[in-house]
Structures are given as structure tokens and as C-alpha cells.
Amino acid sequence: xxxxxxxxxISLDHIRVIAFDADDTLWVNEPYFxxxxxxxxxxxxxxxxxxxxxxxxxxxxxxxLPLYGYGVKxxxxxxxxxxxxxxxxxxxxxVIQKVIQYGQELLNKPIDLLDGVEDVxxxxxxxxxxxxxxxxxxxxxxxxxxxxxxxxxxxxxxIMSEKQPKDYxxxxxxxxxxxxxxxxxxxxxxxxCLPVLELGGHAVHIPYHTTWAHEKVxxxxxxPRFVQIKTxxxxxxxxxxxxxxx
Amino acid sequence: xxxxxxxxxISLDHIRVIAFDADDTLWVNEPYFxxxxxxxxxxxxxxxxxxxxxxxxxxxxxxxLPLYGYGVKxxxxxxxxxxxxxxxxxxxxxVIQKVIQYGQELLNKPIDLLDGVEDVxxxxxxxxxxxxxxxxxxxxxxxxxxxxxxxxxxxxxxIMSEKQPKDYxxxxxxxxxxxxxxxxxxxxxxxxCLPVLELGGHAVHIPYHTTWAHEKVxxxxxxPRFVQIKTxxxxxxxxxxxxxxx
Numbered sequence: 001x002x003x004x005x006x007x008x009x010i011s012l013d014h015i016r017v018i019a020f021d022a023d024d025t026l027w028v029n030e031p032y033f034x035x036x037x038x039x040x041x042x043x044x045x046x047x048x049x050x051x052x053x054x055x056x057x058x059x060x061x062x063x064x065l066p067l068y069g070y071g072v073k074x075x076x077x078x079x080x081x082x083x084x085x086x087x088x089x090x091x092x093x094x095v096i097q098k099v100i101q102y103g104q105e106l107l108n109k110p111i112d113l114l115d116g117v118e119d120v121x122x123x124x125x126x127x128x129x130x131x132x133x134x135x136x137x138x139x140x141x142x143x144x145x146x147x148x149x150x151x152x153x154x155x156x157x158x159i160m161s162e163k164q165p166k167d168y169x170x171x172x173x174x175x176x177x178x179x180x181x182x183x184x185x186x187x188x189x190x191x192x193c194l195p196v197l198e199l200g201g202h203a204v205h206i207p208y209h210t211t212w213a214h215e216k217v218x219x220x221x222x223x224p225r226f227v228q229i230k231t232x233x234x235x236x237x238x239x240x241x242x243x244x245x246x
Numbered sequence: 247x248x249x250x251x252x253x254x255x256i257s258l259d260h261i262r263v264i265a266f267d268a269d270d271t272l273w274v275n276e277p278y279f280x281x282x283x284x285x286x287x288x289x290x291x292x293x294x295x296x297x298x299x300x301x302x303x304x305x306x307x308x309x310x311l312p313l314y315g316y317g318v319k320x321x322x323x324x325x326x327x328x329x330x331x332x333x334x335x336x337x338x339x340x341v342i343q344k345v346i347q348y349g350q351e352l353l354n355k356p357i358d359l360l361d362g363v364e365d366v367x368x369x370x371x372x373x374x375x376x377x378x379x380x381x382x383x384x385x386x387x388x389x390x391x392x393x394x395x396x397x398x399x400x401x402x403x404x405i406m407s408e409k410q411p412k413d414y415x416x417x418x419x420x421x422x423x424x425x426x427x428x429x430x431x432x433x434x435x436x437x438x439c440l441p442v443l444e445l446g447g448h449a450v451h452i453p454y455h456t457t458w459a460h461e462k463v464x465x466x467x468x469x470p471r472f473v474q475i476k477t478x479x480x481x482x483x484x485x486x487x488x489x490x491x492x
Contacts, residue, residue: 073314084346096326137384139315
């Protein structure tokens, strides 16, 4: 964690575009995945210890990530593949059917907005161009946004297959702004902050209480264009509230 | 089929943006799915006749389309669900593993450009803004485009969860052109032509020798802003070759 005094030093005077990550930044996501991962462990408890089930699932996910990308459908396919592998083909089709059911339930979860999100979007939408920059399955992310009722606040929605610097560069170019005018907020240092800082943009980290292993980084970040805040509401005092040229 | 004389009557003088569907318009796609569907029938031949296997798979696909959207990952999940249902849970996990393998092979297929595609894109790219408008899994469609070597011809790539009029409207607005300046080319009357015509745009149908049942329409289309051609090369004589304001 950075000290409060350092946090206040970030200068966000030139910001025109604010991009928000969606999952675990605007609404609950990872806890739903963890809930399914727990039920997945239960399904396999006759075959392997619960802890190994998560490890094996993560191994399958990492192996297939370049092929499937992010999102629930790939997660479902990885659960199925893991069941087959760890049971040495001994699992019944009922187990696989359960996995499909869990995945479909995940796709149908209601949207649970995080505290303060709507207030912050309301406060910022008059003075800034707001966009969403999120990874995941195309239709699923669109559906979640639709369900969230937040569409009206956003100028543009970017569903990305990756969040590498080149992907943000494309987005920034598309939004016709300079990296220095671009601020990204999200719960992942790895995906939401580091690539944006690399391009000359600004980044705000809002840690969520649980983070997918793939998004974790072993470093504490100190950077003149970076700040970590506790909740999304803490962004407001850092930004000018008067009108700026969007 | 429309007569040659009617075909020549379409006026494409105002076109500034030409959008191409990708699968089965720029490169081979449906035959690869059919190949997998055939192998899927083989897998299930101990349980149900081949024709029923395709019907059952299609039924599962239609049922899950609102949840999964288009693309290979959803297709894989539908094959797995179909295996479990039609075998009344009697299929071995090996069968499901085979299905996963077929799907992964589909994701790794090489890109086979259709005849004339590169010549047409080369001829048009100086005078028109060219874009891709395609359905499917985000990462998979991006990867196919990358493999195709065609990226350099396109001003913008739109991967869409649906091809309804509202989706095209968003694209046209985003491209900052008028519907009357927009021309869509594709192999599906339902997805590539009808919604664009509804908005006041122009559409060109290039039938492919095989079409997914979901994309078929039972109507012959006659419309002043529509034309059907035999191969992608036939678009060239219909378009002005001199420079236009893009």
C-alpha cells in the first residue's frame, strides 16, 4: 500500500477520458467464479482433494488461455477437461452435466453493483468521457452491462481479448485522445494499470477483496502516474469537478 | 436468383464504406464446422442415426444461442451437452474428450482465403474505407484475421455478438457515415443483407456453397439497394474505381 501523502501527488488535471474495468470494479464477478470452483471441488471430492481440484483447474485454464481467451465459456470447457483428466475418464456424464449447469448459472447471475459505482459515474459523466474496457466473452460482457443499467453513462464499450499495451493503444487511438489524457481504473494491477502506465497513461488501482491468481502480481507499485485507492468513491477528490473539454 | 439486368441496376455511387462479413465470405468456415459435425455423428453412431445427431446438435445450439452467442466455444459446449442427452448419460468420458479435441482442432484450423479475396481488397482499399463485420468468439475471430494476413486492408474490425439492425446502426454511427454510404457484402441474406437494407444501406449477397441452417431464409430478395453476385470479384465492375472521399 502506498502512503496517503504519495497518493495525493498524482496529477489528473489533463484527463479527458476515464476507462473503467468492469468485473470486480463495477460489479461482483470473481466471488461467483469462486463459488463455482468450490462446487467443482465438491463434485470431484471422491477423486482428488479439494485443493488439488482448484490447482488442476487453474492448470487447464492457463494451458487453454491462448486458445479460448477469457470468459465463462472457456471456463466451462476447462472444468469439463479437468474432470476428464483428474478422474482418469472415470467420472460419470452426470458430473459433466453438473459442470455445464454451473456454467450456465454463472452466465445467468444477476448483476450486483459495487458500492458507490452509480454515484461516481453520475458525478463524472458530465465532465469526462467515460468508457468501459473489459475482457471476457463478447455476448456475456454485453449482457452484464445491459443488466447493470449502467449503459447510459458510457460513451464507448470496449470488450478486449487481451489487455496488453498494444490493445490499450488501439483503444486510446480509437477514442482520439492522448495517452496523457487517459485514465484507467480497475482491480488488476497487471491488466488495468501496468500496460496503461507503460503507454504514458494514468492508472488507478482499486483492490478487490479477491483476485484471480492469473491477475496477481508480486510487486508493490510506485509510479508518478499511478495511485491506489480503497473504494471507487475515493477517485472523486482526485479529479477536477469542473467541466473539461471532453 | 435475380436476372443479370436487374443486378446492374443497383447504384453504388455514394458508397464510402464497404463492410465484409468474414466467415465464408473472405475465408472457408462452414465446411470446417460440417467436417466436425460429421465426426460428431460418427462418435454417436452406436446411439442414434447420423441424421438425428445433427438434428439434436442443432436443437441444442438453438436453445443455447441466447446464452452462448456465436462461435466455436459455444459449439463445443453444445456438442458435449448433446452427447450427454442423446446417450442418456451412457457415453464414456472418452467421447466427450474427443469432442473437446475436435473443437480445439477447429480453433487451430489454418485460414484458407476464398478465391479473389485479396485481389478485390487490393483493388478497393485505395478508394474505400474497408471494414470487417463478423460474428463469433472475440479471440477466435481476431486470431483468424491475424492468420489471414488481411489486417492491413481494413480500417476497422467489428466483432459483433449479433447482426441485428441496431448492431449495424451502432457500427455505421461509429464509422461516421450515412447508411446510404454503407455497403455490406456477405454470404448470409439474413445476417449480412436484410438488416442493412432495413437501415437504408446497400447489401451484396455472395452465396457460399454451404450455409448453416440458422442463417438460411426462405425468400428470394428483390430490393433496389440489393444485388446478388456469384463471386467476390463481381463486385468490382459495380463500383466506381476512381478515388472517392473516404
